[in-house]
Amino acid sequence: MAANYWDSTQAIYWTFTKAELAELRNQIQENNQQIHTKFPLPDRRLMNIYMQQNLIKLGRRLTARQQALATAQIYIKRFYLRVEMRRTNPFLIMATAVYLACKMEEAPSHIRLVLNEAARQFPEMGVSDMSRIGECEFALISTLSSRLIVHHPYRSLNELAPLFGLSNEEQTFAHNVINDSYNTDLSLLYPPHVIAITAIFLALVIRPAGQPSGLQNYASSSSHASSPLPSPGAHQISPPSGGGPSGAAVSAASAQQALSGGMAGFKAAGPKLGKLVDWLAESKVDMAAIVDATQELVSLYELWEQQYNERTCKEAITKFMAGMKP
Amino acid sequence: MGPPSAATGKNAAAVQPAAAGAVKRTAKQAFEEDPSTPPLVKMTSAPYAPQRHINDHYDIVGFISSGTYGRVYKAVSKRPTTTSQPTQQTAIIKHPTTGKPIEAFAIKKFKPDKEGELQYTGISQSAIREMALCTELSHPALIHLVEIILESKCIFMVFEYAEHDLLQIIHHHSLLNRTPIPASTLRSCTHQLLSGLLYLHRNWVIHRDLKPANIMVTSSGAIKIGDLGLARLFHKPLHALFSGDKVVVTIWYRAPELLLGSRHYTPAIDLWAVGCIFAEMLSLRPIFKGEEAKQDSKKAVPFQRNQMGKIGEILGLPTKSQWPLLPAMPEASNLQSVALHNPAVNRAAGLEKWYRNIVASNNYATASASANAPSTRGPPPDSALDLLKQLLTYDPLKRISAEQALQHKYFVGESGQEKVGWNCFEGLESKYPARKVSTETNEIGTGSLPGTKRSGLPDDGLRSGVGGVGGKR
Numbered sequence: 176m177a178a179n180y181w182d183s184t185q186a187i188y189w190t191f192t193k194a195e196l197a198e199l200r201n202q203i204q205e206n207n208q209q210i211h212t213k214f215p216l217p218d219r220r221l222m223n224i225y226m227q228q229n230l231i232k233l234g235r236r237l238t239a240r241q242q243a244l245a246t247a248q249i250y251i252k253r254f255y256l257r258v259e260m261r262r263t264n265p266f267l268i269m270a271t272a273v274y275l276a277c278k279m280e281e282a283p284s285h286i287r288l289v290l291n292e293a294a295r296q297f298p299e300m301g302v303s304d305m306s307r308i309g310e311c312e313f314a315l316i317s318t319l320s321s322r323l324i325v326h327h328p329y330r331s332l333n334e335l336a337p338l339f340g341l342s343n344e345e346q347t348f349a350h351n352v353i354n355d356s357y358n359t360d361l362s363l364l365y366p367p368h369v370i371a372i373t374a375i376f377l378a379l380v381i382r383p384a385g386q387p388s389g390l391q392n393y394a395s396s397s398s399h400a401s402s403p404l405p406s407p408g409a410h411q412i413s414p415p416s417g418g419g420p421s422g423a424a425v426s427a428a429s430a431q432q433a434l435s436g437g438m439a440g441f442k443a444a445g446p447k448l449g450k451l452v453d454w455l456a457e458s459k460v461d462m463a464a465i466v467d468a469t470q471e472l473v474s475l476y477e478l479w480e481q482q483y484n485e486r487t488c489k490e491a492i493t494k495f496m497a498g499m500k501p
Numbered sequence: 502m503g504p505p506s507a508a509t510g511k512n513a514a515a516v517q518p519a520a521a522g523a524v525k526r527t528a529k530q531a532f533e534e535d536p537s538t539p540p541l542v543k544m545t546s547a548p549y550a551p552q553r554h555i556n557d558h559y560d561i562v563g564f565i566s567s568g569t570y571g572r573v574y575k576a577v578s579k580r581p582t583t584t585s586q587p588t589q590q591t592a593i594i595k596h597p598t599t600g601k602p603i604e605a606f607a608i609k610k611f612k613p614d615k616e617g618e619l620q621y622t623g624i625s626q627s628a629i630r631e632m633a634l635c636t637e638l639s640h641p642a643l644i645h646l647v648e649i650i651l652e653s654k655c656i657f658m659v660f661e662y663a664e665h666d667l668l669q670i671i672h673h674h675s676l677l678n679r680t681p682i683p684a685s686t687l688r689s690c691t692h693q694l695l696s697g698l699l700y701l702h703r704n705w706v707i708h709r710d711l712k713p714a715n716i717m718v719t720s721s722g723a724i725k726i727g728d729l730g731l732a733r734l735f736h737k738p739l740h741a742l743f744s745g746d747k748v749v750v751t752i753w754y755r756a757p758e759l760l761l762g763s764r765h766y767t768p769a770i771d772l773w774a775v776g777c778i779f780a781e782m783l784s785l786r787p788i789f790k791g792e793e794a795k796q797d798s799k800k801a802v803p804f805q806r807n808q809m810g811k812i813g814e815i816l817g818l819p820t821k822s823q824w825p826l827l828p829a830m831p832e833a834s835n836l837q838s839v840a841l842h843n844p845a846v847n848r849a850a851g852l853e854k855w856y857r858n859i860v861a862s863n864n865y866a867t868a869s870a871s872a873n874a875p876s877t878r879g880p881p882p883d884s885a886l887d888l889l890k891q892l893l894t895y896d897p898l899k900r901i902s903a904e905q906a907l908q909h910k911y912f913v914g915e916s917g918q919e920k921v922g923w924n925c926f927e928g929l930e931s932k933y934p935a936r937k938v939s940t941e942t943n944e945i946g947t948g949s950l951p952g953t954k955r956s957g958l959p960d961d962g963l964r965s966g967v968g969g970v971g972g973k974r
Contacts, residue, residue: 320649323633
């Protein structure tokens with residue numbers, strides 16, 4: 176398990192094909208068609224971004240560790256694969272997921288502290304009783320079938336970074352890409368090392384090391400380093416020269432183009448990338464998965480830049496919460 | 502300490518679920534207590550409803566033990582009744598490693614932390630750990646978790662049932678004319694224990710509470726490590742291990758680096774505990790039976806002078822030459838005071854002397870008398886002493902690992918080819934008494950017992966010779 180991802184409950188029970196994911200979600204939708212029509216929600220990834228940003232804010236209040244927040248995000252994603260979101264109180268689910276994840280990551284916060292800080296962060300939660308978090312914890316664990324140990328890509332990143340001679344800057348960048356990957360389905364689709372390699376690839380393609388403007392960018396993003404999760408990747412992934420809102424899309428397109436055009440061209444792009452390409456060719460890593468993961472991330476950044484609006488997401492939630500009240 | 506299970510003899514063993522009749526109902530009632538508890542969540546929506554109900558699937562046979570966490574019950578699969586629908590009939594549950602049907606279960610019932618009125622107060626760290634780790638892990642020498650049911654504010658962890666535990670077996674031998682545990686049983690138990698431990702360590706799990714009461718033995722002689730309530734992952738922890746749980750491992754089995762306040766301890770602490778257990782199986786009493794210094798305030802963890810002294814009485818106090826990093830231990834300065842309180846540490850005879858005395862007093866059959874069954878009747882080979890020395894090595898960096906221990910001469914022999922059987926009872930003529938399972942009303946207590954405070958339970962004063970999954974001392 177913990178040593179071997181392939182024997183883990185994550186690999187066995189919580190990794191799906193895209194078709195399986197779609198089927199699970201269709202099933203939920205079919206069972207809840209009426210409220211789906213009545214309470215439309217923004218794109219799932221936008222909702223994920225909204226939740227992630229709020230988890231970060233709650234995490235700061237609790238001085239929770241980043242890995243615990245990542246674990247909480249996984250719990251939430253898994254939970255909503257089995258439960259219709261419109262029938263829940265997402266703020267309560269977020270608070271409970273953080274509470275449980277902090278315990279699982281061996282850095283617990285007291286339930287009263289979690290409740291108080293969550294109530295401050297989410298006035299819409301409407302919960303003032305500790306037992307509601309305790310109760311929701313039962314529901315969460317039960318729904319997740321007690322499969323609570325999560326394998327994150329961060330460990331693979333830390334192991335692979337020295338292998339490819341990643342600079343601190345590149346490693347931080349890859350780390351941020353992994354943070355952003357929790358807003359996609361990638362963690363439900365692929366093993367953690369695939370996501371880590373994809374993040375390294377993006378770090379090397381989009382941000383060639385040693386560019387002064389890149390360093391500047393890093394300096395500005397590292398001012399957030401003390402916070403559990405850095406600010407949204409949309410800003411960090413902007414290429415050093417890009418500047419404008421189209422920056423991510425432009426470099427993302429180049430990454431995509433490069434991938435579809437085959438890896439060979441990258442060998443000329445720099446020694447680190449060359450090494451990565453050679454390594455990928457020799458290893459048994461699922462290349463199709465890496466190509467797909469890259470595309471998922473690229474399209475996440477496009478969507479993030481163009482459509483993310485915190486208020487829209489929040490209003491969609493408060494609307495169904497008000498509408499579903501018995 | 503209360504009487505071990507062996508003292509109750511055959512009566513306890515003879516209790517059968519069918520024969521228990523009326524009293525059985527009270528055990529069940531205690532198990533199901535507070536039927537007025539509302540369903541899991543009073544939300545209108547389906548997702549919050551519990552997915553399985555404990556009473557739809559299991560019949561409670563009786564009560565096994567209790568501890569700080571709650572209680573352990575023995576159960577069997579629910580027999581189909583005429584009224585139950587065919588879909589509710591329990592399918593035969595098979596063991597994943599043996600493929601055999603599981604006939605009996607030990608159900609560990611956790612209670613909410615607070616006494617009094619039942620309400621959700623958040624699940625304890627210990628229960629969360631045990632739930633998550635048991636769900637993830639699977640090995641023949643680990644107790645198998647069948648399922649977890651969360652229902653009515655209680656957590657039910659359903660394990661395979663094991664008829665014995667090492668504490669019970671040790672007691673059995675210490676009572677019946679003090680016969681030694683057969684050398685073959687000792688060897689198989691230790692080998693199985695180490696293979697389970699190797700699996701845990703390879704998966705970055707430190708058990709942190711190995712002791713005879715936590716090591717189950719099935720009726721077919723298979724060792725099952727239980728109680729992962731203190732176990733945790735140690736791969737790149739977010740915090741120093743020390744900061745999470747200030748006190749780990751029951752005092753008699755606690756490794757010297759823990760006694761000396763080590764912040765970043767390693768799996769080696771489990772190997773020290775294995776050494777203590779190995780010694781206890783030889784001598785039938787704890788080798789280092791110290792008294793625990795209680796925490797006076799919440800903040801300060803006291804130095805365990807008495808326990809360190811008990812170790813020192815046999816091994817002598819550790820020295821810098823044995824253990825180069827000893828001076829770096831936070832409590833190293835306290836070592837001097839150990840000798841002041843317990844001068845015997847200056848006259849320690851050493852582990853070899855201890856071992857020879859034990860083996861001599863154990864009255865093993867002599868070579869000629871045991872010619873018929875030398876492996877079960879005769880004394881252990883000298884390689885047992887060497888393994889014990891390597892397990893009870895002061896320096897955790899020099900202490901033998903689970904992997905190395907499994908390759909030790911004691912197991913693989915001079916040829917390196919010997920095998921150790923997976924049935925620790927192989928070749929034995931007599932059977933051990935079955936676990937005591939109580940169905941009597943007065944031992945179950947009233948329905949309102951919180952089952953969380955040690956002092957609040959009438960049966961908690963008993964040494965957990967009655968054992969059970971995670972029976973606490």
